[in-house]
Amino acid sequence: VVDFESDLWPAEVMHLYRITQWNGTLRECDEGDIQWIPKTKVLSLPTWEGDRLFLTKILQESPFFHLRLVYHGDNLVESTEVVNVD
Numbered sequence: 001v002v003d004f005e006s007d008l009w010p011a012e013v014m015h016l017y018r019i020t021q022w023n024g025t026l027r028e029c030d031e032g033d034i035q036w037i038p039k040t041k042v043l044s045l046p047t048w049e050g051d052r053l054f055l056t057k058i059l060q061e062s063p064f065f066h067l068r069l070v071y072h073g074d075n076l077v078e079s080t081e082v083v084n085v086d
Contacts, residue, residue: 001066002054003082008073018058049076
């Protein structure tokens with residue numbers, strides 16, 4: 001789970017899933033050009049600074065994580081791993 005906070009845009013919560021198999025057809029969407037990228041090339045793509053944090057965790061096959069990312073404009077000013085206490 002990734003919580004995005006920004007001084008320019010409404011807050012968002014993103015749920016990420018890691019899968020090991022998939023079949024189907026990629027469909028166009030308004031998020032950008034959808035395509036499969038080899039894992040070894042993912043971090044070489046241009047991304048937001050906070051995206052690099054969660055992409056790294058996914059590529060390292062980290063267990064469940066919850067990040068809070070705070071942006072001022074285009075700059076990441078805070079990143080926190082949220083620890084849920086039962």
